[in-house]
Amino acid sequence: MASIDIDIGYVEKLAELLQRTGLTEIEIGQGDARIRVVRQLQQTVEVQAVAPSAVPSQPAPSLPAEPQPAELGHPGLLTSPIVGTVYLAPEPGAAPFVTLGQEVREGATVLIIEAMKVMNSIRAHRSGRVTKIFVDNAQPVEFGEPLMLIE
Secondary structure (H helix, E strand, C coil): CCCCCCCCHHHHHHHHHHHHHHCEEEEEEEECEEEECCCCCCCCCCCCCCCCCCCCCCCCCCCCCCCCCHCCCCCEEECCCCEEEEECCCCCCCCCCCCCCCCCCCCCEEEEEECEEEEEEEEEECCCEEEECCCCCCCCECCEEEEEECC
């Protein structure tokens, strides 16, 4: 087996690129040599005690639904065309592009995905009603990941 010289500085630059762009993985190759750098995302949960009188009377936000096996082959399943970060509204504090139960027309913007500092409008691929949203705002997504179901 041949030995491979690895430029650690180059690997560190790839890791910095992952951090800067928000990507979770990058792989490059030249000839038979391949380098793959993967960033593990960790979620931290901060718990704070709140007095019952200070709790606002708003309904709790619903968690995104998990796609069921039957939905994965559904023609109304909208999947991510790119790797990036999903935004459900045009800007922080604005109303979302779509909500559960809303009717949408084919070609209407339903969310945006930021990839390498470029905001990409993701449009409905068909007309119908948004019955499920599988992602949260500001969530990283991979290529082909389910975003929403339009029936």
